[in-house]
Amino acid sequence: MLIYALLGFLNYCPMTGYELKQFMDDSTAFFWHARLSQIYTTLKKMEVQGLVESEVEPQEDRPDRRVYTITEGGQQMLREWLETPLTELQPHKEHLLLKFFFSAQIDKDTLLTQLRLKRKLHQDRLAVYQEDTHNTLQQIAGNSPEIKKDVLLWEATIRYGILFEEMSIKWLNEQIENIERHFD
């Protein structure tokens, strides 16, 4: 799947692996992320498959940059993927739920501490979405009307992040009360 993320970014403009990582961290990170090492190896494979092409830009006093450009084949593959609907829900893994599921013998206060700590993490994340991320997207977007649609979609992903964090906090509040009252 990472190849689609990389194609998606390269479809805006040519970039290096390093820059792709930065764009990801600033935009899709909360629903799609990758390490630099994986980005570099994936780009290499994509070039072999003919989805991207690269050119080395020599630099003085800095390492040379390898700039990747999407090919027509890459654009076609991206488009096909974007147009193909998802027909199944993807499985999720939730660490906390797994722990929670097996915690019947755990001390009440230990459990409550864990839930409150997790709630704090979600509250902090929520704050980030409500401030930072919105600003970051605005900056990337500038005021260019030609990417009006892009901005609409980007903001929708942040909206998802906000709803997700609010939902998590709601569940944690419910369970904290639930445990406080009935876990004896």
Added chain:
Amino acid sequence: MLIYALLGFLNYCPMTGYELKQFMDDSTAFFWHARLSQIYTTLKKMEVQGLVESEVEPQEDRPDRRVYTITEGGQQMLREWLETPLTELQPHKEHLLLKFFFSAQIDKDTLLTQLRLKRKLHQDRLAVYQEDTHNTLQQIAGNSPEIKKDVLLWEATIRYGILFEEMSIKWLNEQIENIERHFD
């Protein structure tokens, strides 16, 4: 992480890999799942580490069963994990958000079709949580008062599932309207 799930189940009673898979599918599947092949190989590794022990039960007309039992070392490891709080949010990957993020050039109706299809999937899943899963847990639980705490926690995980699906549907409804009105 799978080892903790397996330890958690084996802490209730000794079981075969095949049975572990069934219990998972009937209970934790929506927040933790694994294939049989992974379960078998993981159990083998766990035995080498001394977390579980196995014995073969010969059977006639059926393949022999290899029954795994948790060891004291395994119980201790499980307990330590359960008592250690999570200090960071785990990263998520959301296919649909990734596609959505790059879909500015996609046809409006194609996009709407995808969102409506996804909404249907979440609605169906929500129905499962509200009926089936609840019943399944009740069956597993029986009426034994000694697992009252377990049942409380198990129901809390279903509650999470319900809130998650409701949140997903809410976001999809919002975005369907958003696209219908402003995506031109």
Added chain:
DNA sequence: CATCTCATGTAACTGGTTACATGATTCG
């Protein structure tokens, strides 16, 4: 007659993480 259930496993592969290595420049 085909498919499902019971029950085990191995092998090849893909996706992703961690650690290692290099080296100049800039910032606090």
Added chain:
DNA sequence: CGAATCATGTAACCAGTTACATGAGATG
């Protein structure tokens, strides 16, 4: 003076998926 930034990559490893293999009995 130490840490962060720019910029590339490789190698070893771990987690998880897919496909293969076996074979009897029950269910529809």
